[in-house]
Amino acid sequence: MSLVRCDGVVQIYRAQDVEVVALRDVDLTIAAGETVALLGPSGAGKSTLLWLLAGLLRPSAGRLWLDGADLGRLDQRRLDRLRATHIGMVLQNPARNLIGHLSAAQNVAFAQRAVRRDRRRARELLGRVGLADAADRPAGRMSGGEQQRLALAVALANAPRLLLADEPTSQLDEESGRRVIELVRDAAADGTTAVVVTHDPAVGEALDRTVTIRDGRVGAEGRRGEDFVVVGREGAVQVPPEYHHLLPPGSMARIEELQDGIALRRAEP
Numbered sequence: 001m002s003l004v005r006c007d008g009v010v011q012i013y014r015a016q017d018v019e020v021v022a023l024r025d026v027d028l029t030i031a032a033g034e035t036v037a038l039l040g041p042s043g044a045g046k047s048t049l050l051w052l053l054a055g056l057l058r059p060s061a062g063r064l065w066l067d068g069a070d071l072g073r074l075d076q077r078r079l080d081r082l083r084a085t086h087i088g089m090v091l092q093n094p095a096r097n098l099i100g101h102l103s104a105a106q107n108v109a110f111a112q113r114a115v116r117r118d119r120r121r122a123r124e125l126l127g128r129v130g131l132a133d134a135a136d137r138p139a140g141r142m143s144g145g146e147q148q149r150l151a152l153a154v155a156l157a158n159a160p161r162l163l164l165a166d167e168p169t170s171q172l173d174e175e176s177g178r179r180v181i182e183l184v185r186d187a188a189a190d191g192t193t194a195v196v197v198t199h200d201p202a203v204g205e206a207l208d209r210t211v212t213i214r215d216g217r218v219g220a221e222g223r224r225g226e227d228f229v230v231v232g233r234e235g236a237v238q239v240p241p242e243y244h245h246l247l248p249p250g251s252m253a254r255i256e257e258l259q260d261g262i263a264l265r266r267a268e269p
């Protein structure tokens with residue numbers, strides 16, 4: 001059963017007279033319980049896709065479903081409710097996930113406001129992110145790394161169906177990073193689907209699947225250590241940058257039919 005489905009999702013930002021097409025025709029299906037690392041160069045559209053999946057943005061075109069609910073078409077009240085009960089999110093800037101004057105424990109408790117309050121889960125999560133002894137400290141007085149770990153505990157506090165995390169290990173040392181990955185995988189074993197934007201190879205390797213966004217499209221996917229290009233809408237395939245020396249963008253290629261696919265060979269000019 002798929003938990004997330006994106007169908008031709010387009011996101012266009014409009015700032016004054018300038019339009020930026022951040023995502024163009026993203027098709028993506030994520031199964032319940034799957035863990036996905038979202039990869040790609042800076043500016044490719046990864047955070048935008050995460051914001052759309054979180055219901056923080058509505059797509060300019062195309063449709064997104066979460067657990068059968070059409071995120072772009074829910075009214076604001078239902079969307080807010082779905083977000084509070086079904087979604088946990090770690091934003092790129094960890095402090096933005098937290099209420100600075102509240103303690104770590106109060107932040108976790110606040111994230112459970114729409115579901116049954118579970119003090120045991122809250123304590124356990126703080127322990128798992130190495131903050132058991134910091135439960136009473138105000139979030140605003142924590143270091144960037146501590147805030148990042150607390151943000152993950154907060155995001156998992158409501159036992160979400162979908163965890164969305166933007167660079168959750170960027171400020172962590174190797175050991176803390178490993179703990180974060182373990183926590184994401186354990187949450188997945190308990191039924192939480194996870195989509196994690198990352199530049200950290202350790203995260204990519206530890207999750208079930210990688211999805212690479214390039215130029216606003218799903219350009220490639222990886223499963224169990226093997227990488228694949230994705231044949232998109234209208235048959236478009238992005239040649240990965242590591243092959244650009246053989247087939248530079250703008251070059252012409254001959255198509256050779258093989259028994260199980262095609263080969264592209266550079267046409268001499």
Ligand SMILES: Nc1ncnc2c1ncn2[C@@H]1O[C@H](COP(=O)(O)OP(=O)(O)OP(=O)(O)O)[C@@H](O)[C@H]1O
Binds near residue numbers: 020021043044
């Ligand atoms: N609020 C906004 N208004 C206008 N343009 C935006 C806005 N947010 C993002 N963009 C643009 O949309 C494109 C995709 O941005 P996005 O942040 O989704 O990329 P990203 O892959 O997450 O990058 P990074 O790895 O650097 O975080 C970029 O060209 C970016 O400049």
